[in-house]
Amino acid sequence: MKIAIAGASGYTGIELLRILSSYEDIEINQISSRRYSGKRLKDVFPFFSGRFSDLVFQEDIDIQSSDFFFLCLPHEPSVELVKRVYESGKKVVDLSAAYRIKDTKAYTEFYGFEHKYPELLFKAVYGLPELFRDDIKNASVVANPGCYPTASILGLYPAVKEGVIKGEIVINALSGISGAGREPKQQFHYPEAFGDSYPYKPLMHRHIPEMENVLKNVSGSDIKVRFTPHIIPVSRGMIATITFRTDLSKDQIVELYRLEYRYEPFIRFLTEPPHTKYVSGSNFCDIFVDKDERTGLAVVITAIDNLGKGASSQAIQNFNIMTGREETYNLLTGIVYP
Numbered sequence: 309m310k311i312a313i314a315g316a317s318g319y320t321g322i323e324l325l326r327i328l329s330s331y332e333d334i335e336i337n338q339i340s341s342r343r344y345s346g347k348r349l350k351d352v353f354p355f356f357s358g359r360f361s362d363l364v365f366q367e368d369i370d371i372q373s374s375d376f377f378f379l380c381l382p383h384e385p386s387v388e389l390v391k392r393v394y395e396s397g398k399k400v401v402d403l404s405a406a407y408r409i410k411d412t413k414a415y416t417e418f419y420g421f422e423h424k425y426p427e428l429l430f431k432a433v434y435g436l437p438e439l440f441r442d443d444i445k446n447a448s449v450v451a452n453p454g455c456y457p458t459a460s461i462l463g464l465y466p467a468v469k470e471g472v473i474k475g476e477i478v479i480n481a482l483s484g485i486s487g488a489g490r491e492p493k494q495q496f497h498y499p500e501a502f503g504d505s506y507p508y509k510p511l512m513h514r515h516i517p518e519m520e521n522v523l524k525n526v527s528g529s530d531i532k533v534r535f536t537p538h539i540i541p542v543s544r545g546m547i548a549t550i551t552f553r554t555d556l557s558k559d560q561i562v563e564l565y566r567l568e569y570r571y572e573p574f575i576r577f578l579t580e581p582p583h584t585k586y587v588s589g590s591n592f593c594d595i596f597v598d599k600d601e602r603t604g605l606a607v608v609i610t611a612i613d614n615l616g617k618g619a620s621s622q623a624i625q626n627f628n629i630m631t632g633r634e635e636t637y638n639l640l641t642g643i644v645y646p
């Protein structure tokens with residue numbers, strides 16, 4: 309199988325290359341980057357010497373030359389490229405938000421562009437295997453979830469599905485800086501980012517419509533989330549702390565979560581709050597569930613690697629499912645500790 313990675317010089321593209329380097333039965337035959345076009349992968353990123361010695365970045369991806377596509381591009385260029393892959397009859401996992409939200413208004417409102425292919429938007433499958441595994445198996449277009457939505461939806465799904473939440477849902481989430489991509493930005497310049505932590509977009513972040521859209525699709529009811537993201541000065545890692553009111557006791561809510569995810573290979577329950585380092589470099593989502601009986605609020609805390617389960621390893625999980633491999637193939641290791 310010949311594989312193309314568009315946007316291979318960004319953080320999610322590099323992470324994909326790292327994971328795919330362990331696959332024996334595939335060939336990565338195209339990688340794209342405009343700025344590195346014509347340069348060898350190993351000259352740009354010396355740590356890839358060996359496995360991918362001959363790969364050369366190209367300006368764009370040729371649809372005819374590969375069988376399967378991973379797109380690690382910004383949202384707007386993805387809209388077009390996904391459409392072209394789809395028309396060729398081949399399969400694609402798109403890591404951008406271009407096909408995630410089944411609501412065209414969200415694109416004008418939160419992404420600043422008119423979605424040109426609403427009919428394809430409704431054919432794309434949301435690539436969160438724990439919720440949509442059966443649809444992913446036969447999908448041509450898989451829209452890989454955002455990192456905050458992965459951490460938040462996995463932390464809410466059992467409770468939302470069973471309808472045990474009373475009232476508001478509050479999510480406070482922390483993200484490592486690689487979540488903002490590799491393009492240099494002033495606020496992520498070392499002297500400014502080192503040692504600093506802060507909330508941002510406290511009232512409306514573009515991941516809110518994505519989360520609400522998916523939670524509505526699985527529950528059938530309108531669900532609102534009060535979501536506040538925060539930057540933490542680490543390269544990778546994400547924590548979501550979720551609180552909601554419920555009449556279930558502590559034991560019942562813990563049991564509900566454990567039962568729902570009992571066969572999930574990448575969900576691990578912890579009896580203490582998870583750390584970013586417990587999942588770093590991996591596809592795991594660690595979950596802690598408890599209830600504060602004093603206030604009646606349940607507390608669910610999830611940890612993922614934003615570049616792992618929040619992006620690239622989740623894209624590989626989808627690839628494994630779409631290509632008939634064991635879902636966990638090559639994904640059960642990878643933790644980098646300390």
Ligand SMILES: NC(=O)C1=CN([C@@H]2O[C@H](COP(=O)(O)OP(=O)(O)OC[C@H]3O[C@@H](n4cnc5c(N)ncnc54)[C@H](OP(=O)(O)O)[C@@H]3O)[C@@H](O)[C@H]2O)C=CC1
Nearest residue numbers: 315316317318319320341342343380381404487489490619
């Ligand atoms: N970082 C993260 O934690 C997560 C990211 N995502 C999403 O995944 C996608 C990739 O993210 P990430 O790897 O962080 O981004 P980066 O900014 O690190 O990389 C973007 C890649 O796309 C290329 N690119 C940028 N602009 C264009 C363009 N207009 N046309 C063609 N190629 C372009 C860049 O190379 P060049 O400029 O040389 O062409 C680079 O290879 C984004 O849509 C992001 O929202 C999703 C979940 C988590």
Ligand SMILES: CC(=O)N[C@@H](CCC(=O)OP(=O)(O)O)C(=O)O
Nearest residue numbers: 404405454455483484485487488
């Ligand atoms: C730290 C940081 O800036 N994170 C990004 C989200 C991560 C991401 O890339 O998500 P999408 O794929 O949905 O764009 C942000 O808050 O916009």
